[in-house]
Every structure is written in C-alpha cells, then in structure tokens.
Amino acid sequence: MARTSIAVVFAGSGGSGAMSAGAVLLRAAAHAGYYGLMTQLFGAQVRGGESASLVQVSIDPIESQPDRYDLFVALDWEKVEQFAAEIPLDEASVIIADPQAGTVPAGIAKSKGRVVPVSMSDPAATKLERGVQGRRVNMFAAGLVGALVGLNPSDLQAAAEAVFSDKGADIIAANAKGAAAGIAAAATLTLNARLDPPKPAARWLISGNQAIALGALRGGVRFVGCYPITPATDLVEWLAPHLTALGGRLVLGEDELASVNMTLGAAYGGTPAMTVTAGPGFSLMVETLGLAVAAEVPFVLVDVMRAGPSTGIASKTEQSDVNLAIYGAHGDAPRVVMAPISVADCITTAEYAVYVAESLQTPVIVLSDQALGQATTVIDPSDKRPPPLKRRLNGVAPATPFKRYAIGTDPVTPMPLPGTPGFEWVAEGLTHNEAGLPASGAGAHVAQINKRAKKIARFDPGPYWGETWGEGDTVVLAFGSTIGPAREAARRLAASGHQVRIVALRVLSPVPMEALARALSGARRIIVVEQNHGAQLYHHLIGQKAIPPSAESVARPGPLPFRPSEIASYVV
Amino acid sequence: MARTSIAVVFAGSGGSGAMSAGAVLLRAAAHAGYYGLMTQLFGAQVRGGESASLVQVSIDPIESQPDRYDLFVALDWEKVEQFAAEIPLDEASVIIADPQAGTVPAGIAKSKGRVVPVSMSDPAATKLERGVQGRRVNMFAAGLVGALVGLNPSDLQAAAEAVFSDKGADIIAANAKGAAAGIAAAATLTLNARLDPPKPAARWLISGNQAIALGALRGGVRFVGCYPITPATDLVEWLAPHLTALGGRLVLGEDELASVNMTLGAAYGGTPAMTVTAGPGFSLMVETLGLAVAAEVPFVLVDVMRAGPSTGIASKTEQSDVNLAIYGAHGDAPRVVMAPISVADCITTAEYAVYVAESLQTPVIVLSDQALGQATTVIDPSDKRPPPLKRRLNGVAPATPFKRYAIGTDPVTPMPLPGTPGFEWVAEGLTHNEAGLPASGAGAHVAQINKRAKKIARFDPGPYWGETWGEGDTVVLAFGSTIGPAREAARRLAASGHQVRIVALRVLSPVPMEALARALSGARRIIVVEQNHGAQLYHHLIGQKAIPPSAESVARPGPLPFRPSEIASYVV
Amino acid sequence: MTDTLTQSTTAEPHCVYAAKDFSSGAHPVWCPGCGDYGVLASLERALAKHGRPPHEVVMVSGIGCSSRLPGYMSTYGFHGVHGRGLAVGTGLKLTRPDLEVIVVGGDGDGYSIGGNHFIHACRRNVDMLYVVMDNRVYGMTKGQPSPTTEPDWDSEIAPGGIGLRPFNPLAVAIASGANYVARGFSGDPNGLADLIVDAIRWPGFAFIEVLSPCVTFRPEQMHWKKMVRPSSLSIEQDRAAATALVLGDDGFSLGVLYRGDRAPVAPPIKPQISVADVEREFALRA
Amino acid sequence: MTDTLTQSTTAEPHCVYAAKDFSSGAHPVWCPGCGDYGVLASLERALAKHGRPPHEVVMVSGIGCSSRLPGYMSTYGFHGVHGRGLAVGTGLKLTRPDLEVIVVGGDGDGYSIGGNHFIHACRRNVDMLYVVMDNRVYGMTKGQPSPTTEPDWDSEIAPGGIGLRPFNPLAVAIASGANYVARGFSGDPNGLADLIVDAIRWPGFAFIEVLSPCVTFRPEQMHWKKMVRPSSLSIEQDRAAATALVLGDDGFSLGVLYRGDRAPVAPPIKPQISVADVEREFALRA
C-alpha cells in the first residue's frame, strides 16, 4: 500500500531522550523533502517524568494532530501509560519495544496494536559510549524509524548532528553510532512504514512560538518585556539573543505587572514593543491593558494559551482565554484580538498585529495556544508579508499645549516621539481633555471614549480578517489550533462526498462583520468549534449578532487536541 | 401649589461646606418624616476645588436623581460653573446667592432661573465665630432652605448637631447660630418651596456603601482585605471599626493582589470574607479570582464602579465593569455576578452574595456603582432578609487522602475547616484530581471543570433573581443605579397612559434564564438601559440568548446619571 | 453563618509525632537530587518535634517546583497562585490564630513576583513562618535567572548572564522588619529542622532562607555543601547591625542571623457588639 | 517601521533655561500649601540648571496627588497606573537612552503597591532618577496610612493607628542596590533642586526620598520644617555601613546618604544582524 504519511510516537521516562528522537526524525524527513509536525507531551515532573514526542511525516503539509498513531516506540516503559489517553493507538498500530524493558503495560496493550520486539541497546557499545549515553536508546529508535520510513542514513546522521550541535564530540559520536545501529536493525523488520517519495522544495523548520517571534521582528518589535511562563517561555528564550543582535532588548521583569508596563514605556518612546505571556500572566496585565487603551499607547500582547483556569495545566493546550482577551479590563476598553490560523500563519499574524497596534495606537492581543506554539513544523518559506503600517508621528504643527488627543474626523491622532521639540505631551490614563490634561466632565469623557471606540470600530482588516476553504452550506467556524483538525476533517468529508466549508477567523474582535457575513453567506448550518468549556467564541459571536442564534457550538476543554475525526463525526 | 418633593443644590468651592449643608438638610427632613436622597459632586481637587451636594426631599421614597433642580444655593461662585452640565437648572429654578459673592456666572445664569439675592454672612457674628467658621455660610444656607421647605427649627438644629457631633463645642455653637440666622431669613422670602406634610415612620438614613457593608456583616463577613480606592474607600472606612467591634478584622493590604489573597486565606480558614474595590483594583484581582474558582474558595468581591477605563474618573459613576465581572480571568472561570437594585437593596444583595458564595464555594461579585454607593438616602428599615445558607463543612467520613474535590452527583462537596482532624486537604489552583493533588490528564481536567460549571449552572436564585414592576408590553431592563431612573420614567409614562414594564436584574450572571423569560413574557419591545459605552449587559444577554436579537440597547458612558426624562423620551 | 467560625476540637497538646506523620505519601514531582527533598524532610522533622498535630498546621505556597511542597505533607494546605503565598497566609493567620501557618516557596515566587508581599509581611509581623527554597533560578519554567541569581550565570534567556546585582533577601528582610531571620541549607536537614522549630516558636514573622540546590538547571550548586558553614553572627534586637552584617556576608553562613522583639499583630478581639447594634446606628429617631 | 526609532533632532546642549521653561502652566489640583508645590518648583529649577531642553525630558508617574506632577511640567510625560511608574520608566530609558527619564510619585504609589518595582529598580540600576514625595499618607484617597505612616497615626480606617513598623525606604533602597540615595525636603526647594541635579548626573539608579507634607490629612507635618537638618552622613560605596546608618537615623537628616559606583545597565548595542539573517536560521538545506 502506498503511504503518504505516517504518525510516530517516541515515548519514555524523562531523560530517555524521546524529544531528541522526534527532533532527529522530523529534521531528517524535512531535509529529505517531507512535510512534518512534531508536538511534545510532558508529565508534571520537570525531569524524570514521562515524556513523548509525537511526529508526523507526510508528503503533504500537516496542520493537525492525527486521529491515531501508526508507530509507537517505547524507549522504556516507566510511567508511559499515563499518556495513554493522549496517544490514540489501535489494532493497526505497531508497538516497537525492547523486550528487556519489560512487558507492555496494560494501558498501551489494550489498543491491541501489534507488538514488535526489537533489542535496542547496543551490546557492542564500548564502556565510554555507555557512559556517555547511559541506557539511552533514543538515537537507535530514531535511526530505526527513519530507516523504516525510507529516509537515507546520511540525512539521519546529519539531523542527529544538527540536533546535538551544542554537545561535545563524544556525545555526537555515540549518538551517531546509536543511529547507525537503529538503521541497521530496520533491515531485519518487515513493516508497512515506507513513505512515498517526497516533493522536495525550499522549506523552513519552525515552531509556532518561533514563528510569532519572527513575525514580531519583521513587524519591527525591538523591545520585549516578559516574565517566564509555560508555554510562552521558549518564545522569549529564542527571541532574547536575536533581539540583542538586532539592536533591540528583551527585559525580564520582576513580574508581569513590570513586564507589561516596561513594554508600554518602550512603546511610548517609539519602539514597537511586545509582551509575551500565558493565562495567569495575562490576567495580571489587564489593568495596564486598559491604560494602553486610554492613553493610546500601542503594544502587542502575545498569550500562548494553556489549560486554565488559575494555574491549570501549564504545559498543555486550551483556547480558554478568549473572554479575557476580548472583555478583560474594567471600563470600556476596546482592543483588537487576533489569533494565528496555523503555525506558519503565526509569522503573518504577529507581523500584522504589530502594524495594527502601531497604526491604531492601541493594544493588540495575539491569542496563540500551546498546540500551535510548541508544535515544530515544516512550512513553505513565508514570503507573503502584510503591507507595513506605521505609527502616525506627526502631521500637525507644534503647539502649547499640543493636542495629543484631539477630537476630529480621524480618531487616530499624531503621537510625536518624546524628544521632538514643540510637541510635549503626557500619556494619560485618567479621563482627559484633548491636550491630555485630566478632566472629569462628561464632555471630555464621552468624547475620548468615542474617539477610541471609533478607532476600533473603523478598523478594517481587509483580507486579513480570516480565511475560508471549501464551498458547502455546512460551515465549521474555528480559530487557532482548532483550524488544522477542522480542515483535515473537511478534506476527509469531501472525500466521502460531504462538502464542508471552513471559516477561520484571524480577527476575533472587533468581529469583522461584513467579511464574516460574506464568508457565511448561504450557510445552512454553522458550527463553531473551540477548545474551551464555556463556548467563549460562540457566545461572543452570538452576542455581536455575527452568527444567528441557531448556530451550533462544539466546545470542550483541553488538554487533548481536537482530532479530525472528532469534528467530522459531529458534522455528519 | 401642593409640593410633594423638592430638589436642592448647595454648591461652592471646596471648604465651603456644601456637603455639610446638604447633610443637615437631609437629616432634618428625614427626622421630620420625609424621604430623601443626597448625592455629592466633587471636582478634581482634593480640597479647595468645587463641590456640591444634591439633595432631594420628598414625601415618597426617592431612588433616582431628578431631571432638574428646583433650588440652587450658591455658597460662593468660585469654579461652581464647572458643574453646570451636571446640575440641570431651568427657568423654573430658583438661584439663591449672596450678592456679596459676586455675579451669577454665565454657565448658571444661562438657565434663566430666577435669582434671589440673600445676604448670608452674619454681620453680627463675633470675631470668635468668624474665626471658627471662616467665611462659611453653609449652615445659614441649610437653615434657610430647611425653613423654606417647612422643616421646624428644632429638627434643623438637631441635625446640625448630629452632623458636627465630632467637632468641638465652639464649632457646634457657631453652626447653630448660622442655621438660626438662615431660618430667620427664610421668613423674609416668598418662594413656592413648602412641602406637603410627610408620612413619618421608623426609617434609616444610610448610604449605599454603608448598606453593602451592613449586608455583608449580616451575612457573616468577619474579614475584609482591601486597599483604598475611590469610590469604595468610605465603605471600608465605615466598616473597619465595626468589624473590629464585632470580633472580625479589616486589613489594609499593600496592594489589591495582597488584599484579595488575604481574603482568600481568611475564607479558607472558615471566615466569610470580602474584598472591596473599584475598577483598577478589580482588574488586578482577576488572576486570584480564577484561583478561587479553581480551588473552590468562597469570597465576595464588591466593585463600586466608577468611570473607566484605566484611572478614568475616580469619583464619578459608570456601569462599565460588567464585562470584567462576568468574563474577566483566563480559562473557564464561571462565577456569580450580581448587582444591587437600589440603595436599600445593597443590604439584601450583599447579604445574599455572602450566602451564595459560602454555599456554592465560589467567588461572588457584587457590582455596585458610585451613584448607589455614595448616595445617602432614607429607607424603610430593612428587615426582610434572605434565608441564611451555609458552607458545607462536613457530611463525609475522614479519609487519607480526603477527597475534597470528589466527583459525584452534588457538585458542592464538603470543605472541612483546617483544624479538623482527618480531613487534611490542600486548596489547589492547578488542575487536580478528586483528592486535590495536581493532575495533568484530560480526565481530571474535564471532570473538575464540569464540577465547577455545574455548581454555577445549577444555581437557582429563586426570588432573588431580580424584580419587576408594571405590566406593559414595553420592557425596560436595567440593573444597579439605572433602575431608579427607569422606574421613575415608568411612573411618569404610566401617568400619561403608557404602561412600561421594568425588569431589574439582580443576578447578571449566570443569567437567570427562566425567571427572566417569565418576566419578559409577552414583551413586544425590550430595551436594555445601562451606563457604559459598549452595551456590555446587552451583548451579554444577547450572547446568552436571554433576549432576542431584536432587543434594543440604550447605552452611554457616565459620569452623568441617567435622568428619568432621558429614559422616558427614548421609550416613547 | 456563625458555625463557620467555630474552631474544631484541638487535639491534646504535646502528643508525640514522628516525621512520617507529616508526610502525605504523594510522590514529589521533583527531580532526583533536588534540594527541596531535604527541605521537606526538615519540615516533617521539625513539625514532629514541635508537637502540634498535622491538622493544626497549614502549609501555604505559591507556584514553582518548591511551591509544590504542601501536597507532600499530611497537613492542611493552600497551593495558590504565583507569588501570593504570604498574603494568603496573612489572611489565614489573622483570622485563625489557633492554626500553625507556614508559608513556603521559591526565590522566584518570593523575591521576584512576590517581592512586595515579602517586604510588607516583614513589616506587618504576623506570627507565622516563611521558608524560601532558594536555588537562584526559576526551576519550574526550566532555568531563567531569578533575583538571587549571580550576575554572570549563563542561560538561554540571558546569554552571558543577566548582569544584575543579586537581591539580598536577608538584608531586605531585616531592614523591612522581620522579627526572626535565619539561613538554612537543604543538605543539612537536622540543622534546618532545628532552625524551623526555633523560628516557629519565635513570636512574629520568622523568615528562613534555605539554600536548596536545583540539580537540573544549576548542577554547580551541588558544591554548596562545601561552601556552607555555621554562622557565629547571630544578632539580637539591633537591626542596623544585623543588616550591615548580612550585607557584608558571603551568603553561605548558616544559622540564626537576627532575632527581634517586636510584638506580633494581635489576634482579633472578642465581639463587643452585635449586628443589631450596628443597625441601630442607621435608625432615625422616628 | 524603522523610522519610529529615528531620534528626533536633539537641541543644542548647554542652552540656558529658566525654571519657568519647564512649567506647563496648568493649575495643580493640589491643596493650597501642599508640599508637592515645592517639589515641582525644585524639579523645574533643577532641570533648568541641568540644561537639557524640556522635550528631552520625560516625567513618568503613577497615581496619587503627587503623581499628578507630570501634567504640570512642559516636558514629555507618562501618567500611568498606580504603582507602575518605575516599570514604565525602565522600558523607556532602556530603549531611549537619549532621553532624561525621571519617575515621580508618592509613598503609597512607590512603597505600597509599587514596592516590588522599587526594590527591583534599585537592583536593576537603570540610569534614571526616582523622586518620591513622601507624606506618609494616601492623600488622593483622603487619608489612609501608607507604609511610611507612623504606627500610632489615627485615621478612619485604622482608628488608634495601624500599629505597624514604618517601611524604611532609604534602607531598603541601599540594601537593594540603588546607586544614589538622598533625602530632600519640599520646604527647601533650593536644596532639593541641588540634590536633583546631582542625582540626575550620577550614573545609575538614583533615588530621592522627599519629605513633602500633606497639609490636609497630615497638618502636623507642617512642623517638619523645624525637624529637618542637613546630614553629615553621606557614605560612598559601603552599602552595609550606609544601610546601618540610615536604619539608625531619625528620618529627618537631609542630603546625600549614599553614593555607589555600580555601572548602570548598558544601552542596546548597534544591530549586528538583519531580520533576513534570522530567517535563514529556519531554512532547511533544500
């Protein structure tokens, strides 16, 4: 049987190297010209707990986790069972395990997948090699699977070298040897794992978090105020040295109150600025978000959503910060909220977010999620960039007092940089008059609230409002990481004769009413799919009268990703 | 002409004693058996700025500011004009001013109200009296107006004594003399100000903020964590000594993060606990609000709303924290949100809020607003109390580990007090299993989210959902301080033959769907009136499908209160 | 609602407890070798020695590896949000003076996001114990510099080092008004247990900074065991001298560094009035 | 977006400015007699003396009576939310080292809600000035005890006094790493102006605690003018000694109390790479 894709799990206890095995397989496949997607599963332990990498390799782009896995490779069996619910296996799955590691635990065995015993640890390893590598068989496993799917040894060896490039020569050599042994062992197995040949082209290997960071850099962000929080930390860790090299700066605040206020300070000074956080940090920032609305200071807030409420599950995905993003902050504090459409689109959405923030002088929230952010994937190089939009710095004459918050036909008013003579103004969070001086009368209050509301109401994202695919009169409306599985569901349904239209919202608020109405025209059924309990987006869209009360809601919490089959079976 | 009510303004620069004049008039009238309502207007200055007290006296209960004022008494003219927009006067208004204070400023004069010159400062005052009283003529003014409306001198003198009871004998004496002079001067004026005789009964004189405090005390609140913020500070200032005397405690936190977490700590220990704040502080508290949801720790959060966003106008009213109250916090964090229906109802709503929080083990938010909170009013003694509901402390056997978060038919599970042997449990903000230990699997996550959602979904406020008045098929739906003017509008419309039904929501979230549907049954028009720009309640109700998309919205920001005429003229 | 305030039966004082009576038996998420195991053991020993039963003790924490500790003990507990443990503990202790309240957490939790509560808890002087497991890193988020991290410690987010002068928790605690300040080491569980008992029994706010290595992100901290030594420096009452001493110290001297004699915040008084009395204040003479 | 980073023309250095050039002319909301008038006057004088033009100065503040100050000056300004002025100033100064950034506020703003940013700003040592107008009360919210309030000061919210040891901002600043610490008095605008110039010119994070009476809620503070006296205590480099000294002081000695020599945080470097270089890191060898 021809195979266009395969889904593989490497699982083991923390320290078993499951992540590296996945990374090597993904990189080798990508290098050979395949598309691929890798996500990571962790237990609660920082180290020594269970961990798994979930890798898909395909000749076509992949934007969704699969319904099931073809291959499950156990690096050891300690605690792996805890993941059983998150790694769907079935009778057609193949479970590769070293008999020396013990018997297959019940939670895995109950899948009835065929167990293929393979002795993975190298009996011929030298003492040094064992010392360097411990009992780790991860490179053996990567080599084995790589060879089984048909990757060539040199790609696998090169990938291993790239993944361990910051390690010493001893480790690199030991890993190479492990991979070679795995490759050799593959020849002894007969499994239907070989992929059709790929369609090579220039591609990028990138994670969603890196993609957001890159988009922000493209947009001009040169200051990031942040405080570590899972699953956003790797975004800022990647960004820090790059920002420095680009002449910018990343500052670790003492908390999120500091980091968001530092971000505002930098933005006030003229530097496009961003803060990056997850739910708990975002909650702490909403007072300052309101300040940015009132004082009209632009910045981008990236929220890599994780399972909530409160501390929830830090390392796993959910889409439950929609309400906070759209409605969080006291007072009338309208802002723009957008979500990336895919891992690749994280680049575009982040860059666009910076432009919208800068040009509207308003906070823009980017709602990413762990499933996008910590997915590493192969994408076509991103070259379609949103047209740059700039902050309006001038266009009026100096004056004393300068009317920073002038009321006129254009609600976006010039925002001269500090340092510019003749335009001295105070960014003001109190109700203020046109000159920015505190005022407590109804006139100024209503005028300024209208000014800010107008900026948001007039905001027209044009083609950036979202995307649609397909033509059916059944519409699945989704955002963020839920779009991938929805599209995959639609593909499958189309194959079986059901046409389903997918509507993907990039701009969640203000709702792009006209574009959405066009996208929904002729729809007989509208199904809003989202990964939270409260059907947050659904109620928002109903509340804004963007979809009819008859629209349906498919909403459930994380941390399990939506599977294409889950969506498909709801639709039919 | 018989007069059943009168609306009076005392205005002057800060330090002129406008507030005391109003307080004396209100208290004397209340003592005589009238109903009354006093609100306060301040400028930005802490002291020395403009200030005005707006007093209504009536033989019937008053729950709304008037459309216009009958009497405007200028204690001096400095800056009073800044209030012109907030104090509607017209040709029928009478403006009393001392000619020595200068001419009537344009902003006031343009009302075309009749100006009645009265020399207020006492030429016969002794040097000591002048020294004690400065140029203050506020007691003269209070005496003058009191006598004009027909209050007897002894009530006025007693009220003055009560208002200045914490001052020295010299001041009390000087004030008494001032009031006497004013009373005497009234005899020289012929103005149509005399009220019909009152209907005396036992009544209370109370402000909305005090009423919330009293309700909380009745509900059992014995710990308050807070941080000063206008217009909530006077609530906690009043509460502090009372709590102490009742064996409880009020703690000033270093910020709102501290105060809300202290509140949670006290609540965990078994003490019904409350925090009191306004918009900016509330924004800072939403992370911890989510913790209380997840860990199932009850507390009451009182938000005395002021004009936002950001610092906004600290001393003036708005109803723009609805979104934050209902939707603020990352993750799925359902909670109960309620708003008092009147100043008197602040007592009931606060007491009820404590019971709901304690019995559901969940945070309850009380959305008061400055217009309710800082209104001092005469009410019938509050004796109808909600039936007490208690925290579920036990009902299960000791166990190791004790299953604090057990999943069963009743989503409200026992919450033993620390100190109870055999039930040791950890309040946990991470996704947890039934025993409260952190868990990261989908099973525990979904089970606990469902448990908490069920508590809220099953919450049935019964008769406490809200109130309705009238029978028309036009419905005005309102909450908080907007209810008063809506009811007054309905009264007037009824008088002119238009029947309008008023539906007042106490519970804003979860929307009391059935009770509301009953209340709205037969409605042809539904008009949601609220004091914010975003029509926050309106969109919430549409989003929850509690009202049809054809419902109308009347939403505008503060800080001006809704006037009955404003609502009436929209309706017809 | 009055019964919610009823205190449950307090067990006989001076029972004899063993350390294991304070263990929940749950398996810690900590890495093998993490210093926090030593702190947990010390707390269990100390509480056994102190002699109050597990149900009269509440362990309060924020978020971090170290803040997971309450789940591992058999006492009551409150695992709150990042950085706010001291505030939770304050509200609890002020309303339930009958309970033993111990707040624990990490250097990120306590000195970074929780820094404000730290200085104000010192100032407020509520009678409770605060134990910080300082590993000079954010462990839970996988290795970023915390306020106590050395300026040149290399990390992904701050390549080459963060370059900032480390926060001195002991000096700030003493200057801010803590009534008892000590330093312990997770590798010396007996010594640490003794400090904990001493600190619990000292009136007012007691603070113990514990050097507790993060073997995963700061493996070099395993050398701390060679660097620590008992301090001969304990100073009573004179906080100026104690602060100066601590600022001059290298950070590895163990033991009590300061003991003050400020009276802790008093518990609430017995009710003097009833709610009906309060209501009467609003009544107009009719 | 590069042009948003373009610095505007910087005026000639060493222009001659008068204090009034730094006044916006707006009428303060402050009560007659409020100490903050003196601080405003001192800042105007100091900036005139310092010699940088108004448009190169940014006054940043939080919320409170004192925090209203930026609106009264003719410079750029940022009137943010309560307690966060230092964070705003930090972000601004780090990205715009060409500007003179001065953060101002009150004791509530800076030591209560802003306490964490205060200690971390001291530690971070960004080259800016922080001026706190300390009146030992929350003025704006009409008279509640702040962290610096005397324990026995009677108020509505804390009848008989709050009973807590006052926060010692200078000791905490020095212990936390501030590079320049001084105390001024609003009633001595010339002396205060001199301190401000000195502090601005000193590298790193400079902190001036200014005694600035609240005549409305703390009228007794009008006696401060009789209590203040110049300090002869200035200490350089030795922060242990300086902290001890400040802890022992009665709080009324004016002048520079500590000067350190830590290098402030360096400004960002010139770009070494382009965004295109960054993109290449993601490219697979096709």
Ligand SMILES: Cc1ncc(C[n+]2csc(CCOP(=O)(O)OP(=O)(O)O)c2C)c(N)n1
């Ligand atoms: C508001 C908020 N911000 C950030 C985080 C992410 N976070 C979790 S633990 C932690 C740091 C923990 O460091 P520390 O307190 O030193 O504990 P350790 O893990 O080192 O024991 C951070 C930043 C969070 N949970 N909540």
Ligand SMILES: Cc1ncc(C[n+]2csc(CCOP(=O)(O)OP(=O)(O)O)c2C)c(N)n1
């Ligand atoms: C988050 C938040 N909490 C509370 C307030 C209310 N508030 C405004 S000013 C202030 C205190 C001001 O005291 P201080 O900083 O000493 O300034 P002062 O008025 O005494 O000059 C407070 C608590 C607020 N604006 N924002």
Ligand code: SF4
């Ligand atoms: S990461 Fe460090 S602090 Fe956390 S458990 Fe592991 S060793 Fe301990």
Ligand code: SF4
């Ligand atoms: S209240 Fe106090 S601090 Fe505020 S302006 Fe008046 S005197 Fe100054």
Ligand SMILES: [Mg+2]
């Ligand atoms: Mg740590």
Ligand SMILES: [Mg+2]
């Ligand atoms: Mg102050």
